Each structure stands twice: as structure tokens, then as C-alpha cells.
Amino acid sequence: MSDHETAITAAVLVIGDEILSGRTKDKNIGYIADYLTAMGIDLKEVRVVPDEEVEIVAAINALRSRYTYLFTTGGIGPTHDDITADCVAKAFGVDISHDERAVAMLRSRYENPADLNEARLRMARIPHGADLIENPISKAPGFRLGNVFVMAGVPSIMQAMLDNIGPLLKTGRTMLSTSIDAQGTPEGAYATGLGAIQKANPGVIIGSYPSFDGKSFTNQIVVRSRDEALLQTARSAVEALVAELVAARPTKVP
Amino acid sequence: MSDHETAITAAVLVIGDEILSGRTKDKNIGYIADYLTAMGIDLKEVRVVPDEEVEIVAAINALRSRYTYLFTTGGIGPTHDDITADCVAKAFGVDISHDERAVAMLRSRYENPADLNEARLRMARIPHGADLIENPISKAPGFRLGNVFVMAGVPSIMQAMLDNIGPLLKTGRTMLSTSIDAQGTPEGAYATGLGAIQKANPGVIIGSYPSFDGKSFTNQIVVRSRDEALLQTARSAVEALVAELVAARPTKVP
Known part of the structure; x- marks a missing residue:
């Protein structure tokens, strides 16, 4: 279906x-x-x-x-x-x-x-x-x-x-949802990569949700799909993107 | 205007x-x-x-x-x-x-x-x-x-x-609002009287807003108008209605 x-x-x-x-x-x-x-x-x-x-x-x-x-x-x-x-x-x-x-x-x-x-x-x-x-x-x-x-x-x-x-009510196939914390990576740093992941995974819907506590932003990336396998594939790609960006951060001199 | x-x-x-x-x-x-x-x-x-x-x-x-x-x-x-x-x-x-x-x-x-x-x-x-x-x-x-x-x-x-x-933004004449506590009077007891007050006061908008705390209802009657005099006239009528209904309550035998 x-x-x-x-x-x-x-x-x-x-x-x-x-x-x-x-x-x-x-x-x-x-x-x-x-x-x-x-x-x-x-x-x-x-x-x-x-x-x-x-x-x-x-x-x-x-x-x-x-x-x-x-x-x-x-x-x-x-x-x-x-x-x-x-x-x-x-x-x-x-x-x-x-x-x-x-x-x-x-x-x-x-x-x-x-x-x-x-x-x-x-x-x-x-x-x-x-x-x-x-x-x-x-x-x-x-x-x-x-x-x-x-x-x-x-x-x-x-x-x-x-x-x-x-x-x-008629019930549908549940929309599955998984959330990945961007670990302090700003939206602007992952936006291009995330857009590419969305393009490569048309069976999922990817959203990026910033929140602001008055001092800094926390970003959550949410992947949704009715298909568990598609969801996990996209989630893995997002996790890899975030990990790559975290690893690439300039190390602060102590 | x-x-x-x-x-x-x-x-x-x-x-x-x-x-x-x-x-x-x-x-x-x-x-x-x-x-x-x-x-x-x-x-x-x-x-x-x-x-x-x-x-x-x-x-x-x-x-x-x-x-x-x-x-x-x-x-x-x-x-x-x-x-x-x-x-x-x-x-x-x-x-x-x-x-x-x-x-x-x-x-x-x-x-x-x-x-x-x-x-x-x-x-x-x-x-x-x-x-x-x-x-x-x-x-x-x-x-x-x-x-x-x-x-x-x-x-x-x-x-x-x-x-x-x-x-x-262009600003309008401020919508004035006044709230009257129904003092425990249920909506169904004042609804007819309130409807008559609304009808008699077309220059105001009267709303009745129940809230429920899990045990009982509290009702607020809100009168709104851009005209202070019309607002006060309607407010007085609502207050009189509530007072009348409170006075008519059966006194509980102690």
C-alpha cells in the first residue's frame, strides 16, 4: 500500500x-x-x-x-x-x-x-x-x-x-518519529548536509527544530516516516552527519 | 466613526x-x-x-x-x-x-x-x-x-x-474588556438572562467561559466593547443578573 x-x-x-x-x-x-x-x-x-x-x-x-x-x-x-x-x-x-x-x-x-x-x-x-x-x-x-x-x-x-x-476512527499506519540531538552544532552548519539527506531519502520527512533558552540554541533534527527501515536509514545518515561535524570542530586550546 | x-x-x-x-x-x-x-x-x-x-x-x-x-x-x-x-x-x-x-x-x-x-x-x-x-x-x-x-x-x-x-501597525480603538465572576452560578442558570442582556446591548460582545478544575466549574462572563459607556452599562446588567441569582439560591440548612 x-x-x-x-x-x-x-x-x-x-x-x-x-x-x-x-x-x-x-x-x-x-x-x-x-x-x-x-x-x-x-x-x-x-x-x-x-x-x-x-x-x-x-x-x-x-x-x-x-x-x-x-x-x-x-x-x-x-x-x-x-x-x-x-x-x-x-x-x-x-x-x-x-x-x-x-x-x-x-x-x-x-x-x-x-x-x-x-x-x-x-x-x-x-x-x-x-x-x-x-x-x-x-x-x-x-x-x-x-x-x-x-x-x-x-x-x-x-x-x-x-x-x-x-x-x-479509521487508523492509519502510525507515523514513526525519531529525534537526533545536533549536539551543539548550529543549523547553518548542518543545513546543506541535511538537505542532501532529505533529497536522498524521499520516503522520510526531515525537520530541523531550534529552540532558544535566552542564551544559546539547541537544535533537534526529527526524522519521520511510516516505514521503519527508511526511518533507520535516514537516521543513520543524520547521525553520521552530526558526528562528522562534531569531529571537525576546532579544538579549543585549554 | x-x-x-x-x-x-x-x-x-x-x-x-x-x-x-x-x-x-x-x-x-x-x-x-x-x-x-x-x-x-x-x-x-x-x-x-x-x-x-x-x-x-x-x-x-x-x-x-x-x-x-x-x-x-x-x-x-x-x-x-x-x-x-x-x-x-x-x-x-x-x-x-x-x-x-x-x-x-x-x-x-x-x-x-x-x-x-x-x-x-x-x-x-x-x-x-x-x-x-x-x-x-x-x-x-x-x-x-x-x-x-x-x-x-x-x-x-x-x-x-x-x-x-x-x-x-495602524492601531484601532482598543477593545475594552471586563470580566464578571459568576460566583458559583452555573451557566445554565444565567444563560437566558445573559442572552437577553446581549440582545439589549448590541454594542458589546458578551461571552461566557467555563473552566473545570476536575471537580467543579468556575464561570467567567466577559463583556467587550470599544465604547466605555456601553461596556459599563452591560457590565452593570450582568452584575445585577448574577446578584439576583445568588440571592435566589436555596439557603442550605446548616
Whole structure:
């Protein structure tokens, strides 16, 4: 099977003014990225959009048509700014109404039936044709419609929902990854050699990632591939390059 | 001046496989969001795309045509996976070559001229017509072409570049923001009242943000507006709503 045939792709759509204003720092993108990568699903795009119907609907349609899966976070609570479910219905051109299964889930949360008021019942409004995704924390469910998975924005709830979604997903061949420390060699010293290794090893993806601690750079070279043998061949070449550059360093006079 | 006339908008484009694979957790989106919000610039969209030319070029063109400013992060180092400058040139349909000003900046970093090798000189490849953005940390500059600002992905360098970009930006009327603690009142209890306040106060944007500590929810209601008087009117209404709901709580028998 070629990589092209087996690639399972995904996008994430983060919905919320609070991320764009800086008030809330997103913690879901990185979590979902790790989760999908571990399952062999390639996260190919992320978008963050405000709580505006036109923007949300357009992003849902752009992303769901392009990738195997779309995961949304945010906008499924009881307040007026929670409009994700309506936007998904609009994007799919389906109706939306109170879902009896969702109402039952919410009922299980409130001892006093009067507490399940109109606002809370908003959280049971589900586009027609969707399957529910259980929420063990606050009961208000997420849902799946077609290839779109709608989750809460609160990280712990999103994570619990993702655990319920995981078993429903097609998994791909896991993308293997190996990291080589550049041992103090600067990017500019190994860039040409690394580019040549990338060219000679088209079955792997090689990235170079500098980090800066305020004083000096530390560089990691990451090799990724779905093929273990190709990965190891490229890793050996990178290790040899780094070793060669380390050996060639001018020895400092003590 | 209406809000519509004065709105200065922006998008952020994060470029890098490492964010999508989960290897690196983005720290730039939230920082830029805070920075722009403080300047009265509305961040309206964020995208994260992989190190693939077609994707980067398409995202640059989609975002630069739609918002006042586009800020990119990542992909301007010396290695083969650093293709942002070429993609910007392609998106604008301009040539790209070694920029003498950029070469001079890089020269200042290397005592030994031989260290400014071909790979490092890649970092001086700048699309024609661009202005450079100084990088006080590692010298390799960012640049501005039209309304697109190209920055490094390493957070400390990105932040230093943003400080150099700030004075070049048109600033808008600052979006004022005020936060009201819901004092333990659940979202579902105040959602209807809050929706009515939003409806009665079209000059403000009201959001409700729950957080969950593993045991219970804490809710913050955030009111935003560019008009101080409208902000205070809405804030008072929200405070009154919360006070009313707190007073109506059943008193627990000791």
C-alpha cells in the first residue's frame, strides 16, 4: 500500500472569540495533534475562527470536504454565544431540534427536573442524523455528523469526548518519529548536509527544530516516516552527519 | 466613526509540520493575540499549515486579501524545510534573491566570513520589494511585504520581531474588556438572562467561559466593547443578573 492510498487526514477547527482575543490560551490543538499522530492520522490543518455563524459554517464546509475527519472544539454550551450545533446543521443543510437521547443525558444530571431549563435544553439541540458523543463530566453531549466530530472547548471535557471518539476512527499506519540531538552544532552548519539527506531519502520527512533558552540554541533534527527501515536509514545518515561535524570542530586550546 | 469603519483586522498563519504532529506546542498564537488585542487590532482568524508550498501559498493569499494584516510564524531558518520566504514571493508573484541588507545583518553575526555559508545565506533570500524586520537575537531577519509580516517560529525571536513590527501597525480603538465572576452560578442558570442582556446591548460582545478544575466549574462572563459607556452599562446588567441569582439560591440548612 502506498502512503497516498492509506493516508487518513484530519483538520481541527477551534471556535471561540476567547482564543482570538488572547483571553484563553488554547490547549486543545496540541492535545488533539498528539492524539491523532499516535493513531496514524495526519493532522493537516488547523483553523481558529470567532463565534460568528458565517465564519464557522464556511470553515466547516471548507475543512470537512477536504480531509477525512474534522474535529471542532468550543461553542456547545447553554449560552447565546454557543452556536456550533446550529452552524453544523447549516453547513450540512439539515434541520436541528431537541434530541430525545441528549435530553435524557441532561436529565441524568439534574436531580430537580425544573433545573433542566430552556437554556440547558439548548445543549440537547442536535442536527438531525447525528450520533451523540458522551460527555462523562457534564453530560451535555458532543456529536458526530458525517465526518465532523463536535466537541466541547473545556479541555478536560474535550479530552473525555476524544476518548469516546477514538474507537470510531479509521487508523492509519502510525507515523514513526525519531529525534537526533545536533549536539551543539548550529543549523547553518548542518543545513546543506541535511538537505542532501532529505533529497536522498524521499520516503522520510526531515525537520530541523531550534529552540532558544535566552542564551544559546539547541537544535533537534526529527526524522519521520511510516516505514521503519527508511526511518533507520535516514537516521543513520543524520547521525553520521552530526558526528562528522562534531569531529571537525576546532579544538579549543585549554 | 462606526466600529465597521475603524476595525483593523488581522490573521495569523502558523507554518510548520511540528505543530501539526504535536511535537511542538505552539506558544505564538496566544502571544500575538494578546499583543494585537492590546493595540486595538482584531485577530479574526488563525490557520496552521504544514511545510508544503501549495498549502502555504494558498493560505497566504486567502488571508492577506481578507484582513488588514497577516502575520506568519515559522519556516525562515537555513534548512531545507524552511520555505516561507519562497512561498511569500510566489503568493505575491515577485522574484526572490539574496538581499544585500539581509546579508549584511547575517555577516555581523559571524566572526569568520567562511561561516556565512550557502545554507546560512538562504536566510538572506528575501522577496523583492520587502522591508526587513530586525532580529536582535540571531540576526536572520524577518520581513514585511505589503500587509504580510513574516516572523520566526522560535517564540523569543518572534516576540522580538513583533516588538519591531508594532510601531509600523495602524492601531484601532482598543477593545475594552471586563470580566464578571459568576460566583458559583452555573451557566445554565444565567444563560437566558445573559442572552437577553446581549440582545439589549448590541454594542458589546458578551461571552461566557467555563473552566473545570476536575471537580467543579468556575464561570467567567466577559463583556467587550470599544465604547466605555456601553461596556459599563452591560457590565452593570450582568452584575445585577448574577446578584439576583445568588440571592435566589436555596439557603442550605446548616
